Amino acid sequence: MIHNIDSFYRGLMQLVIESDPTAVRSGLAQLLASDMIQTMQDGARGTAEIVLAEVLNNIVEHAYAGDNGAILIGLAHHPDGVHVTVRDQGRPFPREKLPQGHLPEIDQFANLPEGGFGWYLIRTLVRDLTYLRTDGFNHLSFCLPYEDSL
Amino acid sequence: MNLTANLHTDLLVVTCHENRIDSASAIQFKERMRDITETPSARVMLDLSNVAFLDSSGLGAVVAVMKLLGPDRKLELAGLTPTVAKVFRLTRMDTVFTIHATLPDNLRKAG
Numbered sequence: 001m002i003h004n005i006d007s008f009y010r011g012l013m014q015l016v017i018e019s020d021p022t023a024v025r026s027g028l029a030q031l032l033a034s035d036m037i038q039t040m041q042d043g044a045r046g047t048a049e050i051v052l053a054e055v056l057n058n059i060v061e062h063a064y065a066g067d068n069g070a071i072l073i074g075l076a077h078h079p080d081g082v083h084v085t086v087r088d089q090g091r092p093f094p095r096e097k098l099p100q101g102h103l104p105e106i107d108q109f110a111n112l113p114e115g116g117f118g119w120y121l122i123r124t125l126v127r128d129l130t131y132l133r134t135d136g137f138n139h140l141s142f143c144l145p146y147e148d149s150l
Numbered sequence: 151m152n153l154t155a156n157l158h159t160d161l162l163v164v165t166c167h168e169n170r171i172d173s174a175s176a177i178q179f180k181e182r183m184r185d186i187t188e189t190p191s192a193r194v195m196l197d198l199s200n201v202a203f204l205d206s207s208g209l210g211a212v213v214a215v216m217k218l219l220g221p222d223r224k225l226e227l228a229g230l231t232p233t234v235a236k237v238f239r240l241t242r243m244d245t246v247f248t249i250h251a252t253l254p255d256n257l258r259k260a261g
Contacts, residue, residue, distance in 0.1 A: 021174035046203075046233035053205040057173045106242045112217065114210035117241050121206060124240055150240065 011036065011077035017056075019064040019071055019088070024056040027073070036075055036082045043148030047125050048082070051144060054118040055086055063090025063138060081127065081143040092133045125150065151178035155186045156257075162191035163257055166201050171208030180211045184218055194219060197253055199229025204237055213243065228253045 013034045017027035028049060031037060037048050052073075059071050067090070074085040093099070101119030106112065123129065126142035133139070152167040164186055171179050187194055196212070198204075204212075216225040228250040230238065238244040 021172070025170070025172060025174050043232065043236075046236060049203055049233060050205065050237060053172060053203075057205060057207065060173070103241065106246060112213050112246065114213045114217075115206065117206040117209060121237070121240060150236070 013075040015073045017071050017073070019060045019067070019069040019090070021057070021060060024053070024060060027056065027071075028052055031073065031075065034075060036077050037144075040082075040144075040146050041148050043150075044144070044146055047148060047150070048144045051122055051125050051142070052084070054122050055084075055140065058118055059086070059088045059090060059138075063088050063092075065091065078143060081145040083143050084141065086138075086140045088138050089136055090138065092138060093131065096131075096133045098129070098131045151175055151182045153179075153182050153186055155189060157189060157191060158257055160192035161257075162187065162189055162194045163197060163253065164194060165197040169200060170203040171201055171211060172203065172205045173207035176207040176211040179208065180214050180218075183211075183215045187215075187219060191223070193224045193226060195226045195228055195250070195253070195257075197228050198234055199231065199252070201234055202231050204234045206237070206241075209237055209241060209243060213246075216247070224248065226250060 013031070013036065015027055015030055017023040031052055032045065032049055037045055040048060056071060069088060069090055072087040076083045099119040101123040103120045104113035104116040122142075126144060129142045131138070131140050153164055154167065155162055155164045164183065166179075168175065212227075219225050226248040229252055230249060235244075238247070238249070
């Protein structure tokens with residue numbers, strides 16, 4: 001459920017959602033409808049949706065892992081892309097480090113992976129990825145380029 | 151999860167009528183695919199032309215369905231929209247599936 005949407009002006013947006021897959025879906029729709037993401041090229045907008053979905057799903061599945069909790073998302077316009085900050089009060093990443101996000105081995109004759117793609121996609125598609133654990137919060141930030149390069 | 155299937159000789163064409171396969175719907179997608187593919191056929195073609203978005207949970211579900219069908223029954227994909235195609239390409243899953251740009255002409259239904 002969406003608690004609060006503050007659209008201060010065209011270059012800034014804040015959104016708070018509950019930690020569950022349905023709230024992620026409706027939150028994504030809100031974020032994608034923002035002026036900043038709407039002005040992106042089609043491909044870059046698709047990239048933004050992939051990244052935001054993976055980041056938010058990861059928090060639901062691993063940080064809160066089924067518990068209730070809030071996810072705070074901020075978008076801010078920067079000259080070369082949309083700067084995104086995501087905060088939650090779920091568990092920290094192991095050793096307080098982001099996963100390496102290596103692409104799982106794809107061998108069609110072996111047992112194909114059904115997961116483990118999320119951090120690979122995030123790391124491939126964003127710039128300036130940072131993570132910090134302070135005061136019981138996970139702070140993730142990254143930049144979504146306005147132009148599609150992949 | 152709205153999926154429908156049509157059998158064309160040895161090919162079962164399954165059309166997904168949802169616009170996303172994401173973490174909120176991946177499990178239903180997988181279960182519905184399991185039910186719908188109980189109809190015997192040599193090949194299964196999944197028409198994704200209505201699906202604008204698929205996340206890694208959705209991708210995992212498509213892979214799970216392929217494994218469910220077993221080694222002797224192929225899962226082919228058709229009609230990938232740009233963002234869905236990007237997820238398959240970036241994860242190199244486009245090398246695992248036979249992917250058709252569109253459904254074969256003779257299988258397309260009017261409307």
